[in-house]
Amino acid sequence: MASEIYASDHIIIKALDNGVTIIGLTRGTDTKFHHTEKLDRGEVMIAQFTEHTSAIKIRGAAEVLTKHGKIRTND
Amino acid sequence: MASEIYASDHIIIKALDNGVTIIGLTRGTDTKFHHTEKLDRGEVMIAQFTEHTSAIKIRGAAEVLTKHGKIRTND
Amino acid sequence: MASEIYASDHIIIKALDNGVTIIGLTRGTDTKFHHTEKLDRGEVMIAQFTEHTSAIKIRGAAEVLTKHGKIRTND
Amino acid sequence: MASEIYASDHIIIKALDNGVTIIGLTRGTDTKFHHTEKLDRGEVMIAQFTEHTSAIKIRGAAEVLTKHGKIRTND
Amino acid sequence: MASEIYASDHIIIKALDNGVTIIGLTRGTDTKFHHTEKLDRGEVMIAQFTEHTSAIKIRGAAEVLTKHGKIRTND
Amino acid sequence: MASEIYASDHIIIKALDNGVTIIGLTRGTDTKFHHTEKLDRGEVMIAQFTEHTSAIKIRGAAEVLTKHGKIRTND
Amino acid sequence: MASEIYASDHIIIKALDNGVTIIGLTRGTDTKFHHTEKLDRGEVMIAQFTEHTSAIKIRGAAEVLTKHGKIRTND
Amino acid sequence: MASEIYASDHIIIKALDNGVTIIGLTRGTDTKFHHTEKLDRGEVMIAQFTEHTSAIKIRGAAEVLTKHGKIRTND
Amino acid sequence: MASEIYASDHIIIKALDNGVTIIGLTRGTDTKFHHTEKLDRGEVMIAQFTEHTSAIKIRGAAEVLTKHGKIRTND
Amino acid sequence: MASEIYASDHIIIKALDNGVTIIGLTRGTDTKFHHTEKLDRGEVMIAQFTEHTSAIKIRGAAEVLTKHGKIRTND
């Protein structure tokens, strides 16, 4: 039996401006920044929650799609 | 068999003002503040419930999306 | 295989007045208050049922969202 | 693998008058009162079925939300 | 891993008159009365099927909500 | 881990006349009557299929609700 | 952990005439009659598929409800 | 823990004429007739797929209900 | 615990002409004909995928119902 | 406990011309043709994905039904 299931939810982020920052915060006893990704205007990132990421912070103008709906930062 | 499932529900918080505070409260016998995250106007945070967080408190003007609907703080 | 699932249902409480009190009642043979959280007007709390909390009591003017619908206290 | 699932159904009770009584009845061979909670007008209680509670009795004017619909006591 | 799941279906009974009787019948080889609960007019009882109860009998004027619909006794 | 799941389907029977008879038939190699319950006009019984009951027979005027719809005896 | 799940599908048969015959046929290598139940006009029987019954035959005027729809014998 | 689950799909066959033949074909390396059931006009048979039956053949005028829809033989 | 689950999908084939041929093709490293069934006009066959059949070929005028819709051969 | 579950998805192919070719491609490190089936005009084939087939190629005029919709080759 072979299988690979990576079923955690994902979110989609589209940068509406240069320099949008996507910050992954650590799962576990400490909640620290563990990764920062920069997007330029028009770039899209699709990211899952993982063993290491249980929260995501977004700075800069972006459109965000999640299973609970769509939201825009910086309105 | 390889798999990673981080299926807990998440909420989306969009700050409508500077200094919105998102406070994670500990799961377990004590319910204490274990993490505080500050958002400035227009920033968005997407956070899961985890082994360490079973409640989230939000202070300051924000829009909150959850699977049970949308709510605004500070109306 | 790594996974973390905290799938219990959550409720959303928005305080409509200062001093709204959210009281967690203990799961188990005794049903006692084990935690009290105060919300000021406009603050929002999102809380799961946990190993320690099987009932939640709300005092003061608030809007409550659950999977069975929306209800307002103090009408 | 860490997980906590408290998935039993819950009900929401809103007191429409002072002195609403919510009585938890024991699961098991005997069906006895094991806990009584008092609500004043406008207070809301959200309660799960648990290892100790398999029935709930409500006295006094209240609005009750469950997955099978909404009902008012004392009409 | 901690979890508590009491997922059996429940029914909601609202007494429309004094002296409504809710009778739990035993699961198992014998089907006997094992518990009787009295409701006065306007009182509501919410009860699950359990290890000990596989049938419920209702006497007196009442409104009953179940997953298969709503029914009134004594019409 | 504590749990109790009694998830078998149930049916709802409302007597429209005195002397409605609800007969439980045994599961297993023999299909015999193992229990008879009498309902008077207006009484309601809610019964699950169990380890001992795999068929139910209804005599007398009654309204029956099941997951496959509503049916009236004695039309 | 206590549980009892008898989740097999059931069918509902309402006799529209006296002498409706419901015949249970055996599961297994032989398909034989193992039980015959007689219904008089207006009587209702609700029966599950079981370890011993994998087919049911109905003779005489009856209304039959199943998860695939409603059918009348003897039209 | 006691349970009995016979969850295989069933089909409903209503004879529209005398002598409708329902033939069970064997599951396994050989596909042979293992059972033949005769229905007279108006009779209904409800049959599950089982350890011994993986195909069913119907001869004669009949109405057949399955989860994929309704079909009439001999149109 | 007794159970029998034969949950594989089934298809329904109605012959619109004499001599409709239903051919079962073997599951496994070789894909060969292992069974041929002939239907005359108006006959219906209902067949599951099994340990031995992973493909079915139909020759001659027939109506075929599957979970993905209805199709007619020989149009 | 006896059960047989062959739950993989299936597709339906109807040849609209003579000589439609259905080619099964091997699952595994190599993706090679392992079976070729010819359909004449009007013939229908219903095929599952299996341990040996993870891709199917269709040449010639055909109508194809899958769970993601209907498509015609050779338009």
Next chain:
Amino acid sequence: MASEIYASDHIIIKALDNGVTIIGLTRGTDTKFHHTEKLDRGEVMIAQFTEHTSAIKIRGAAEVLTKHGKIRTND
């Protein structure tokens, strides 16, 4: 208990021109081309994700159906 479940999602590709190329990319630490399939105009290929393929690249004019919708290459 016999079962075979190949439940991974599949996609459908219809070539709208000669020489459409479908490229399977390897699952695992390296993401390399492991298989290339050529389709001529009007040919259809239906392919699952497998132990060896976690990404598929399509070159040339084609119509692609997936569970997230339909898309055309080369518009």
Next chain:
Amino acid sequence: MASEIYASDHIIIKALDNGVTIIGLTRGTDTKFHHTEKLDRGEVMIAQFTEHTSAIKIRGAAEVLTKHGKIRTND
């Protein structure tokens, strides 16, 4: 029992210009680029989340389909 389940979600990317870059970011303690795929105008790529990829970044004009909706880069 043979089975292969690769059930992780997939996304569809269609390049609207030459040189669209799809970058796979590593799952695990470090979030690094582990694979870069180039698409020319009109090419489509369908990619799953895997043991090695938990985030995907897209640069250049593209249309992206996911289970949460459709989004265009570079608007």
